[in-house]
Amino acid sequence: MKCDFLAIGAHPDDVELGCGGTIIKLIAEGKTVSVIDLTEGELGTRGTAETRAEEAANAAKILGISSRENLKLKDGFLNNSEDYQLKIVEKIRKYKPEIVLANAIDDRHPDHAKAAKLVSDACFLSGLKKIETFDNDQPQEVWRPKHIFHYIQWKNVVPEFVIDISGFIEQKIEACLAYKTQFYNPESKEPVTPIATKDFLESLTYRAQDLGxxxxxxxAEGFTTEKLIALKNFDGIICD
Structure with missing residues (x-):
């Protein structure tokens, strides 16, 4: 079950919106990526938990990820409790990711910042030997990811680095639009929300274009990092 990258989102569609292009590129490069959604997005104005689950499955196929799970934590009421931490620790130890991609540390939806801190703390706790967790009644080995990177969502958080997703933007948009109930549809009779406008849909492209x-x-897609990154050399840096 080990994966190279584990992308975690408070709600189904968070990872697609925040780092979908990066995920698609990583997989094209031969990396393995799994996704965990913390909640079912059941409080969303449009659609239902059931439609979101179906949409998430369709998006997963477009992304090409190895697996996707939903922890079914309480939408709108995420908290940094021991119970929630341990649920995530179990998944970190299950997938043993080298790098975790998590929600923005500051954002419009309160669940996003809460999820960022919750996941960060769980990644640390996952490396403590005296915390025991089990998978199918079998004790899990401790595991601590090397890095936690936070993708950018609603707010224009200044990135500390960007990933070039040129050539993958169209597939990213396709994965986002798998959430048919959530985004712009002129024929929809459901209430209009901030993410269901034409402007928001267009912003997925022009924000990535501006970072590029x-x-x-x-x-490009932007990320922030919790600790200082050291480069072995300057290879791989794109210079205009």
Missing amino acids: RLSGVEY
Whole structure:
């Protein structure tokens, strides 16, 4: 079950919106990526938990990820409790990711920042030997990811680095649009929400394009990091 990257989102569609292009690129490069949704998004104005589950499954196929799970924590009421921490620790030890991609540390939806801290703390706790967890009644080995990177969501958080997703933007948009109940549809009779507008849909492209403009590529996704990153050398840095 080990994966190279584990992408975690408070709600189904968070990872697609925040780092979908990066996920698709990683998989194209031969990396393994799994996704965990913390809640079912059951408090969302549009759609239901059932439709979101179906949409998440469709999006997973487009992304090409190895697996996707939903922890069914309480939407709108995420908290940094021992119970929630241990549920995530179990998954970290199950998948043993080298890198975790998590929600934005500051965002419009309160669940996003709460999830960012919850996941960060769980990653640390997952490396403590005296915390015992089990998978199918079998004791799990301790595991602590090397890095936690936070993707950018609603707010224009200044990224500490970007990933070039040129060539993958269309597939990212396709994965996002798998959530048919959530985003812009002029024929929908459901209430209009901030993410269900035409402007928001268009922003997925122009925000990635703007980060690309600033970094010398066509399209990019931005991330923040919890600890200072050391480069072995300057290979791989894109210079315009």
